[in-house]
Amino acid sequence: xxxxxxxxxxxxxxxxxxxxxxxxxxxxxxxxxxxxxxxxxxxxxxxxxxxxxxxxxxxxxxxxxxxxxxxxxxxxxxxxxxxxxxxxxxxxxxxxxxxxxxxxxxxxxxxxxxxxxxxxxxxxxxxxxxxxxxxxxxxxxxxxxxxxxxxxxxxxxxxxxxxxxxxxxxxxxxxxxxxxxxxxxxxxxxxxxxxxxxxxxxxxxxxxxxxxxxxxxxxxxxxxxxxxxxxxxxxxxxxxxxxxxxxxxxxxxxxxxxxxxxxxx
Ligand code: IPD
Ligand code: CA
Ligand code: CA
Numbered sequence: 001x002x003x004x005x006x007x008x009x010x011x012x013x014x015x016x017x018x019x020x021x022x023x024x025x026x027x028x029x030x031x032x033x034x035x036x037x038x039x040x041x042x043x044x045x046x047x048x049x050x051x052x053x054x055x056x057x058x059x060x061x062x063x064x065x066x067x068x069x070x071x072x073x074x075x076x077x078x079x080x081x082x083x084x085x086x087x088x089x090x091x092x093x094x095x096x097x098x099x100x101x102x103x104x105x106x107x108x109x110x111x112x113x114x115x116x117x118x119x120x121x122x123x124x125x126x127x128x129x130x131x132x133x134x135x136x137x138x139x140x141x142x143x144x145x146x147x148x149x150x151x152x153x154x155x156x157x158x159x160x161x162x163x164x165x166x167x168x169x170x171x172x173x174x175x176x177x178x179x180x181x182x183x184x185x186x187x188x189x190x191x192x193x194x195x196x197x198x199x200x201x202x203x204x205x206x207x208x209x210x211x212x213x214x215x216x217x218x219x220x221x222x223x224x225x226x227x228x229x230x231x232x233x234x235x236x237x238x239x240x241x242x243x244x245x246x247x248x249x250x251x252x253x254x255x256x257x258x259x260x261x262x263x264x265x
Contacts, residue, residue, distance in 0.1 A: 003115075003130060006059060006107075010117050011126055013055045014103045017048045017087065018121030021094065021101060031095050036161030040091055045069055048087035048103065056083045060107065068212045077211070077238055078111040084238060086212040089118075090188030092160075104190040106215035108238055116216030118190045127194040129223035135197050144226035144248040145199035152180040152202030152251055155192040159208040169207050171259045172231070176203060179254065189244070193217025196246040197224035204246040205231065211238045221246045231256055 021044065030043035049069045057065060064082035066075040077084060083105065088094050090101030099122040107115040114131040127142070129135040135142050145152075154176045159165040177183040184201065186192055189209055195201040197220045206213075215238050218228040228236055228246045233253050236244060245253065 007115060007117075007128060007130060009059055010056070010105055010107070010115065011119070011128060013052065014105055014117050014119035014126065015121070017051060017103045018119050020044060020048055020051075021088065021103075022121050024094070027095055027097070037163050038092065039161045040095060041069060042088070042091060042095060044094070045088045045091055049085070052083075052085050052087055052103075052105065056085070056105070063107070066212065068210065077108050080110065082108045082111075084108055084113070084211050084215040086190060089190040089213060090186070093187040098187065100186050100188055100191060102188055102190050104212065104216045106219065106238075108215065111238055113215050113219040113238065116219035118194050118216050118220060120191055120194075125194075127197065127217075127220050129197075129220040131219065131223070133223065135220045135224035137194075137198055142198040142224050144197060144221065144224045145202055146250055147202050147248060149176070149180050149202065149251045149254075152248070153200070154180050154183045155195060155201045155204040156183070156185060157189050157192065157204075157206030157209065158185065159206055162208055165207045168259055168262075172205060172207065172256045175254045175256050175259070176205070189213040190217045193221050193228075193246050196226050196248065197221045199224075199248070202248040202251050205244065207231075207243045208241050209244045210241045214244050218244070218246065225249055231260065 049067045067085045086104040094101040102120040105117045106113040118127040158169045192204045
C-alpha cells in the first residue's frame with residue numbers, strides 16, 4: 001500500500017478508537033487490576049486493542065503485532081514489519097475522567113519505527129510522523145523548541161508500576177528541574193513525547209517504559225528535530241522496557257549516573 005494512504009488509514013483507525021474513549025461510560029465498573037502497583041486495565045483497553053489488531057493487520061497483512069494488553073509474549077519486532085501499539089496510554093487518567101489519554105500506534109520496520117501516530121481525542125490532537133518526512137500535528141508541521149534547559153519545561157513519568165523507582169525518579173526530576181524553569185506530569189508518556197516534539201516542553205524522562213509507550217512518540221520527536229535515547233544518551237531499542245529521555249536540540253543531558261547506581265529505598 002502507498003505510504004501516504006497507509007498513514008491516512010492508520011489515522012482514521014486511531015480516531016475511531018478515540019471516539020470509543022470519548023463515549024465510554026461506567027468505566028469504574030470495568031476496571032481490573034494488573035501486576036504492579038496502581039496498574040489497571042479496563043474493558044476499553046482490551047476492546048480498543050482488539051480493534052487495532054484486526055484493522056491494522058488488515059492494512060499490513062503478515063506484520064507482527066505487539067500491544068500492551070498482550071504483553072511481550074514472544075512477539076519479535078526486530079524483523080520485517082511490526083505494529084507496536086498502546087490502545088490507551090494514560091489508563092489511570094482514563095479511569096478518572098482526567099482527559100489526558102491517547103491511542104499510540106507505531107509501525108516498525110526491522111526493529112525501528114518508520115511511522116507513528118498519537119491521537120488525543122480529548123483535545124482532537126493527532127500527531128504523526130513518517131521516517132524522513134517530518135512530524136505533524138493535525139496536518140501542520142511541528143518542530144522541537146529552540147529553548148535551552150535553563151528556559152525549559154521538564155516533563156516526567158514516575159515509573160509508577162515499580163515502587164523501587166519512585167525515589168530515583170524524583171531525584172532525577174530534581175536534577176533537571178533545579179536547572180530549568182518548571183515541571184509537569186501528565187500521566188501519558190506518549191502525550192509527553194508529543195509535547196517535546198511540538199515545542200511545548202523541552203525535556204521528558206521516565207526510568208522505565210515499554211516499547212508501546214514510546215515507539216510512536218519517539219519517532220515523532222526525532223522527526224520534529226528533537227533527540228531521544230536513554231538517560232546517558234544511548235540509543236533506544238524497541239524490544240524491551242527501558243529508561244527513555246526526549247529533548248529539544250538545545251537541551252543537554254545532566255549526569256545522573258550516581259542516582260542510577262545508588263540503592264535507594
Ligand atoms: C503509563 C503512562 C504513564 C507512565 C507509565 C505508563 P498506561 O501507560 O504512560 O504516564 O508513567 O509508566 O505505563 O499504563 O497508562 O498505558
Ligand atoms: Ca502506556
Ligand atoms: Ca496502556
